[in-house]
Amino acid sequence: MKQKGLDRTQLKLLAILAMVVDHTAWGFVDFMTPLGQIMHLFGRLTLPIMCFFIAEGFRHTTDLKRYLYRMMAFAIAAVIPFYLFFHEEYGYRQNIIFDLTLALAALAVCEHKTWNRAVRALLVTLLFLVSLSVGGWVIMPILYTLVFYYGKSFRQKVILFIGATCLLQAILLPLIVLNERFHFSHYNWTVPERLYLFGFIFALIPLAFYNGKKGSGFGGRYFFYIFYPAHFLVLVTIRQFLTGFTAQQIYIQLHVVALFIGLALLIYVILQPTSRAQMAVTFLMTACNIYIFGFLMEITSHEVAGVYTATKLQYFAESFVIIGITLCMQELCHTRIPYPVYVVEVVITSIVMYCMFTWEENHLMYTGISINTTDSSFPHMQIEGYGPAFYLFLTLFASVCVMSVGIGIHSARHSDRIQRTRLRLLLFAMLSMWVPYLMKAFGLVLKVEFPALFIPVAAFFITLALVRYSYLDSVSLGFSNAVNQGREGILIIDRTHRILYFNDWVCGLFGKLQQYEDAWRVQEIRDAFLGNHETLSRDGHTYELRVEPLIEQGHETGEILWVFDLTEHYRYLDKMKEQAATDSLTGINNRAWFENEMRSLLSEQVGGGFFMADLDHFKKVNDSFGHQAGDAVLIAFAEALRTLLEKRPGITVISGRIGGDEFCLYYEKETDRKVLEGFAEALIDGFDQAIAHTGYRNVTSLSLGIAIVHPEELPVSVWTSYTKIHDRADQALYQAKNAGRRTWRFYEEPREQNTLPF
Numbered sequence: 222m223k224q225k226g227l228d229r230t231q232l233k234l235l236a237i238l239a240m241v242v243d244h245t246a247w248g249f250v251d252f253m254t255p256l257g258q259i260m261h262l263f264g265r266l267t268l269p270i271m272c273f274f275i276a277e278g279f280r281h282t283t284d285l286k287r288y289l290y291r292m293m294a295f296a297i298a299a300v301i302p303f304y305l306f307f308h309e310e311y312g313y314r315q316n317i318i319f320d321l322t323l324a325l326a327a328l329a330v331c332e333h334k335t336w337n338r339a340v341r342a343l344l345v346t347l348l349f350l351v352s353l354s355v356g357g358w359v360i361m362p363i364l365y366t367l368v369f370y371y372g373k374s375f376r377q378k379v380i381l382f383i384g385a386t387c388l389l390q391a392i393l394l395p396l397i398v399l400n401e402r403f404h405f406s407h408y409n410w411t412v413p414e415r416l417y418l419f420g421f422i423f424a425l426i427p428l429a430f431y432n433g434k435k436g437s438g439f440g441g442r443y444f445f446y447i448f449y450p451a452h453f454l455v456l457v458t459i460r461q462f463l464t465g466f467t468a469q470q471i472y473i474q475l476h477v478v479a480l481f482i483g484l485a486l487l488i489y490v491i492l493q494p495t496s497r498a499q500m501a502v503t504f505l506m507t508a509c510n511i512y513i514f515g516f517l518m519e520i521t522s523h524e525v526a527g528v529y530t531a532t533k534l535q536y537f538a539e540s541f542v543i544i545g546i547t548l549c550m551q552e553l554c555h556t557r558i559p560y561p562v563y564v565v566e567v568v569i570t571s572i573v574m575y576c577m578f579t580w581e582e583n584h585l586m587y588t589g590i591s592i593n594t595t596d597s598s599f600p601h602m603q604i605e606g607y608g609p610a611f612y613l614f615l616t617l618f619a620s621v622c623v624m625s626v627g628i629g630i631h632s633a634r635h636s637d638r639i640q641r642t643r644l645r646l647l648l649f650a651m652l653s654m655w656v657p658y659l660m661k662a663f664g665l666v667l668k669v670e671f672p673a674l675f676i677p678v679a680a681f682f683i684t685l686a687l688v689r690y691s692y693l694d695s696v697s698l699g700f701s702n703a704v705n706q707g708r709e710g711i712l713i714i715d716r717t718h719r720i721l722y723f724n725d726w727v728c729g730l731f732g733k734l735q736q737y738e739d740a741w742r743v744q745e746i747r748d749a750f751l752g753n754h755e756t757l758s759r760d761g762h763t764y765e766l767r768v769e770p771l772i773e774q775g776h777e778t779g780e781i782l783w784v785f786d787l788t789e790h791y792r793y794l795d796k797m798k799e800q801a802a803t804d805s806l807t808g809i810n811n812r813a814w815f816e817n818e819m820r821s822l823l824s825e826q827v828g829g830g831f832f833m834a835d836l837d838h839f840k841k842v843n844d845s846f847g848h849q850a851g852d853a854v855l856i857a858f859a860e861a862l863r864t865l866l867e868k869r870p871g872i873t874v875i876s877g878r879i880g881g882d883e884f885c886l887y888y889e890k891e892t893d894r895k896v897l898e899g900f901a902e903a904l905i906d907g908f909d910q911a912i913a914h915t916g917y918r919n920v921t922s923l924s925l926g927i928a929i930v931h932p933e934e935l936p937v938s939v940w941t942s943y944t945k946i947h948d949r950a951d952q953a954l955y956q957a958k959n960a961g962r963r964t965w966r967f968y969e970e971p972r973e974q975n976t977l978p979f
Contacts, residue, residue: 226430227432228434229274229434239263239265239266242260243263246261268365268424270424270427273369275366276367291491294487295446296318297484297488298481299316299449299450300315301484305477319355328370331345360389364385365421382425386421393418461474490684493687497552504544505541505683507541510676512538514534515533515534523592536573539614540570543570543618546622546625546651547562562624577610586608587605646685653678653682654676657670710723710729710784710785711726712734718740720736726784730784750780754766764787768783807856807878810875812879814877819875826933831886831949835924835958836854836922839921857911858923861907861910861911874886901925905925908923922962924954924957926956928950928953
């Protein structure tokens with residue numbers, strides 16, 4: 222049966238619709254007209270809804286770091302489309318995904334348990350300052366997200382939200398009035414223009430109907446992030462069609478598309494599993510996108526100063542492109558490039574950058590730069606002459622490409638089909654970078670340059686080499702990272718015995734190793750891979766050596782050596798047994814463990830107080846608030862019990878979740894009623910406090926039934942003893958429920974049976 226209300230997908234689609242209406246109004250409708258005001262008012266629904274789901278996403282994410290990286294990547298991807306649409310309206314301020322990223326970061330800081338309050342307060346303050354300085358929606362996204370996360374109930378969220386909105390307006394409106402007189406800001410707003418910001422409050426109406434369900438998941442988790450920059454490009458294109466295109470505008474738009482494709486590929490690479498090859502490709506593609514951005518700055522500048530600034534940015538990016546190519550060849554070709562090569566690259570590029578920044582004084586880079594307005598249909602940069610630093614840089618770039626080709630040829634001679642495919646893709650990428658320069662050299666194009674248009678092509682080949690043909694790197698490094706956290710060793714070699722990956726454990730056993738060196742130089746490693754021995758004894762430990770084939774794209778491309786410490790392996794099995802005895806939700810022991818432990822204690826005639834605990838009206842909690850609330854209160858009981866036991870370190874209490882909302886406790890060696898009453902009262906009060914922290918205050922309480930177990934009363938049959946004790950506590954719990962709940966009762970023996978044993 223479909224649940225009433227609005228699910229997550231429906232609310233997000235509403236926010237997207239409101240955003241499109243708002244931006245359409247900014248682009249095509251006069252602001253102060255009734256239609257413009259209505260469209261902008263409707264557009265205010267977007268920000269609160271997105272802030273609400275940032276808070277929800279933070280609450281439910283399983284990988285916060287990946288969530289932050291994804292937000293940052295899409296914020297970067299939206300920069301250019303955002304600026305193309307708004308132009309000078311927002312100046313240097315950023316898009317809404319950037320604002321939401323700041324809000325997510327603020328939540329992460331607030332919930333970081335290892336930092337003290339002063340550090341967290343300082344970092345949150347810095348994030349507020351960043352939002353104040355460059356945020357599109359100043360402070361509001363962070364404030365709204367914190368309100369939605371920390372509000373205990375929806376009613377409290379509403380009160381805090383309205384209060385925050387009114388407070389921000391109360392601060393903004395006087396500033397507008399003062400700015401009209403003193404002009405300390407270039408935003409020439411008027412008070413009537415900003416009153417529409419109260420429209421944020423209307424977003425609370427659809428949020429009130431949120432039913433907590435995920436919905437159909439229309440478009441996937443990335444739909445909004447992709448739609449956001451894409452709809453800007455569509456609106457810009459529509460506006461451009463209405464105003465007409467020029468050759469220069471087409472030229473610029475092509476480079477904008479190239480930048481957008483480059484950023485999309487960069488985001489795709491960032492979202493891949495972390496590995497050395499992934500980091501190398503990310504480094505290279507980031508530099509390439511900076512170059513495209515610099516070239517875009519160059520072709521949109523009409524003054525020599527602007528062209529000079531853009532050219533400096535391009536050379537800065539190209540310097541990192543050189544290092545990125547070397548890194549990619551090393552990681553994707555499994556070749557160890559000596560560190561002096563990187564040192565030479567850094568030194569030469571630093572010299573070139575210095576000459577670039579000082580060319581007007583020493584003319585080592587250029588003899589002159591000008592704007593050419595005659596050789597094409599639109600202005601472009603023209604170099605009047607090149608200096609020695611330019612040729613030094615060109616020589617370095619060519620040398621790196623030649624070195625890469627040489628490494629590729631050498632590697633291809635000793636590689637399998639997949640590795641040769643990687644090498645071909647890298648070669649295609651380098652050729653793509655040189656195509657525009659070759660076209661210009663042979664006179665195939667006018668003096669207008671197109672280098673940035675071919676970079677996305679090169680980025681595509683490199684991405685393909687990483688994602689489709691570098692499965693080995695990601696998976697094996699994932700194994701290595703995993704076993705570095707545990708007690709296993711891993712060593713991966715290719716078919717020519719070159720070491721691809723290893724973790725610290727292996728170095729501890731076989732000595733210092735280096736990536737891409739011959740593993741056969743260590744006799745014990747050679748013997749292990751050849752199957753000459755399956756165990757290794759060292760320092761009182763016995764290690765199991767296991768060799769498995771490394772299958773990549775259906776082909777055996779190498780071997781994996783696993784090293785297991787058998788002692789640690791047994792500890793691991795013990796841990797698995799412990800987990801098998803634990804309730805996965807609450808962390809309290811399960812029914813089987815508790816009953817076995819009770820049988821053991823009763824067989825040893827250990828007396829004590831047997832508690833049966835039950836949550837009052839628990840079914841209503843699930844029916845009214847959902848199973849998420851039910852899980853929260855069950856976890857709250859476990860937290861209350863753990864807190865109480867931490868405060869009383871001298872006592873021994875075993876516990877178990879018997880089923881549903883029913884728990885049993887056994888207070889060992891304690892039969893004093895007053896002590897047991899004090900424990901019961903403390904547990905009930907502690908549960909109330911724990912419930913308050915979940916946001917579901919007063920939805921349930923705790924009732925307890927207590928049966929005192931005297932060792933001398935225990936019969937021979939342990940299992941019968943446990944059953945009767947359980948039944949007595951159950952009867953006492955029933956009495957506590959009848960007494961009004963949130964209390965405890967002791968089992969009282971009927972008078973006519975006072976002298977009878979169990």
